[in-house]
Amino acid sequence: MRIVIVGGGPAGLYLSLLLKRSGLGHSLQVVEQNAPDAAFGFGVVFSEDALEFLKKDDPAIFNAITPELERWSGIAIHHRGERVMLDGIGFTAVGRLHLIHLLQKQARDESVDVTFNRPVTDLSEFTDADLIVGADGVSSLVRRSDEAGFGTTLSYLTNRFAWFGTTKVFDTLSQTFLQTPAGPINAHHYRYSKTMSTFVVECSESTFFNSGFDRMSEDEAHAALERVFAQTLDGHPLIANRGSIWRQFPIIHNERWSVGNRVILGDALHTAHFSIGSGTRLAMEDAIALARAIAEHPTDVPAALAAYQAQRKPILDKLVNAANASAEWYENFGTHMALPPYDFAMSYLSRTGRMDIERIRKIAPEFTAAWEKHRTLPASP
Template sequence: MAELSTIDIIGGGPGGLLSAILARRAFPSARVTVHEAAARGVTWGFGVVFSTQALDFLQADEPETHALITPRMERWQNMVLNHPDGPVTLDGIGFAAIGRLELLTILAARAEEVGVDLRFGAEVDPSSLRADLIIGADGLNSRTRTEANAPSLTHMSNRFAWFGTPRPFDTLTQTFLRHPKGALNAHHYRYAPNMSTFIVELEEEAFAAHGLAEMDETESATYCATLFAEVLEGAPLLTNRSIWRQFPKLWCETWTSANTALIGDAVHTAHFSIGSGTRLAMEDAIALIAAIKAAPNVMDGLTSYQATRPPIARKIVTGANTSAQWYESFSTHIEQPPLDFAMSYITRSGRVPPEKLRALSPEFMAQYEAAQCPTS
């Protein structure tokens, strides 16, 4: 088993905090420090969504933290697609969600409970650290990532912005709107009894036609709330760094360099349409600490992490990129009848064969197949 006396973690998101918790348990005599540039209690965005079983991995590796998080989550068993010509329910497509700030608060408290030194408002230069192990969990704009990690970064063409709303939705819902200036899509789900995330997305031409580039956050929120007024039932859209962005597709071929390892969005991104970004970061943390704990020294542990973790993550990232590609032309998909549109949507990542779909969503599949073969 590797022996470590100091571990520095750059970034206090879910992956960074979980890696700190796991490191303290694996190496109880080590000093574990998390350096987070933001102040305590400050984060961007609103809710974090997981598939229903997505936190099972956490129960196996950190049951105490799992027990703290799961009672705070909102859960539902079905998903709804609001097609312009009528809604379709996808039964069995369950999810769970929690506020991002609440998740971070739980993880920070747990980290301090096990003896992690949390330093908020502390932006550090990774090259100045002299720890036995350095973990870069500092997100897309990572200062820990270098050219040695062989990063590849491109962007999707669609524009999107994350809003919140005090309108709690029953399920994870997607609402698609036709509009003379270009179609819009909203991904929305509740993450607290009285709050929901509301992500608005447009294709590139529609974004320009709607004039959103010329609007500030408040103007964008008001404009989008007006367009989605029916599904929002008149509720407003709230902002929190709700700027219009294009989704970044990041992948690093090399996840380690010297005594440094990258996790989460610092090393890869996964499109929000499959809800796996936070899960991947947390699973990276688990894999990294487990690899180092099982190795005779840090360098062998990092070699093991590099060999075993990227191939697993790559499958999910590839599925996310395929899913994202479907959204790049959602305005054409919504011209299909609702049931055909729903089938196109649910099979967009190429990872759900018909037999699996029949077991997963029997009611939807029965409805879809009956529509394909109507009785005479």
């Protein structure tokens, strides 16, 4: 089977490795529009056990990534000048570019055919392919080639966000919520190496326009955000790259995951709000599911693609629904900021609807005890 993978990010590279190692003798080609050193964003965060799927399915990749991870336990919520710790919640992180380089090295070692700096504008150049995989992100050409066929819906959240890095190394995954004269604004920040942290700024639509961000150049907005978060940054700069522009988060959904011999995965298929830190994990798990389905039906592309959606969709739907619930909470985080710090932290912790008070009590006993001491609202059922 000749397989062309459009997109050389984590999903595309990982899928190519899985297929190469399947022993089925697939003819593989990965085409990536950017250079090997290009990467949007800075760090990639995972929950503590998010990479456990790799330990079972791909110990080689797991062992390559694990030594590079930064690890910590707990989330710090900064609100009204108070720091509230949520215990019992572990995370890991790694630089996005570093992760891509690890996968690129694995691909080279496996002699996968990867071509960089090759934009694809028309899928007709792959007419000889038995399968075309769209691992080409939010703006996926493979998906856009037949959005009616895929049953695509695309909408945008109203909040604006921008993705930066900083040399301030945070001790844990943290959230800083501020009420400015222009309105509410917040930052998600966590370290992903010994010397760098990710710093994602998010604000409401009204704050965006009231602050004049819509009229500022990138450099002006950059400087303004350094002033807003001066205390959080503790004198450290914000560092920009191509992802450090104001955007609205896209919500992408597809009723059908394949059309003919074209199939999509990762952000091309679905998006998961950055507040739950699962985008890269979900993309890599999509790759595992697709590779497994192809291995089960090595000579029957329609059957493989049907199996991919049937087996993966129920699992994915639960995670995407949780991400959408989290996104909805953030769309209204300014309203939630009316709560005092401990009630606000409880609202944050329960935002996806997956944790009731008993589960929170079990996972974060120290926080729960502090919340029960300080709370002003009754527990949700």
